[in-house]
Amino acid sequence: MKHSSDTNTGIVIACLIIGSWAGLLAYLLFRYSVNFYSPLTYLFVLLQTHLFTGLFITAHDAMHGVVAKNKKLNKLIGQLCATLFVYNSYSRLFPKHHEHHKYVKSGKDPDYYKGNFFIWxxxxxxxxxxxxQIILAAVTYNLLILVSPESNVITFWVVPSLLSTLQLFYFGTYLPHKGEHAPDNIHQSNSQSKNHVLAFLSCYFFGYHYEHHHAPGTPWWKLYKVKELNVSK
Structure with a gap:
């Protein structure tokens, strides 16, 4: 299976995620009036959360070199998406993520912790x-509330970014790696049952986590194809 870096598809998808996130956020901060009695407000929170998650997933794909064939462009997109995800450091994420793949569910795995959900x-x-990162986020928050209602900033920037970390952790780390795995499960990972719609909505197919560890060079938007090959344990 070819990587997305063999074509421009990965770049186009990355641009769509970045553009959708930025465009919706601008609308929600400067044009939308928060109404907590309206279901639309909560729908926008969920949509912006999903787009925040998309930023991180795109940065993650860049760490595997599958967003763009050009290495400099691939890294630039990864750095941009990590930064937009509330000033995450791409250079800090990169080595830790590859340690996770190399030492999955061991004492050297930075993402694994043997404990309950909250402690983990x-x-x-x-x-x-x-x-x-916290300082930069605080400065940004205080600048944003100068030009946008504070309720909008909290509802559509702060809350979705926090919810996104829970989404990424729950579907991309906790569910796949919690509990015991069979000795022949070489990736020490569970995988979400095959339902491509739910898999996309939950975490851009990263619930298909065994498949990701099995084929880390596969971009998120092709993971469902790996699932179709029935390689998951």
Whole structure:
């Protein structure tokens, strides 16, 4: 199976995610009036959460070199998406993610922690959140509330970014790696049951996590094809 970097498809999809995230956020911050009695407000929160997750998934694909064939462009897109995801550091994420693949579910795996959901989530966040990132987020927040209602900033920038970390952790780390796995499960990963619609909505097919570890050079938008090959345990 060819990587997305063999064509321009990965670049186009990355641009669609970045553009959709930025365009919707601009509308929600500067044109939309928050109404907590309207279902539309909550729909927008969920949609913006999904797009935040898309930014991280795109940065993740760049770490595997499958967004663009040109290495510099691939890295640039990865850095941009990581930065837009509330100032995550691509250079900090890159080595840790590859350690996760190399040492999955071992003492050297930075994403794994043998504990309950909340302790594991705290451990997971501690690996990637820095003081500098928190400062930049705080500065951005205070600048945004100068030009947009604070309720909009909280509802459509702060809340979706936090919900997205839960989405990524729950579907991309906790569910796939929790509990015991059979000795012959070489990737020590569970996989979501085949339902491509739910798999996309839940976390851009990363619930097909065994498949990702089995074929890490496959971009997120092709993971469903790996699932179709029935390689999951």
């Amino acid at each position: 989530y705290f451990h997971f966040m501690k690996q990637y959140v820095s003081i500098g």
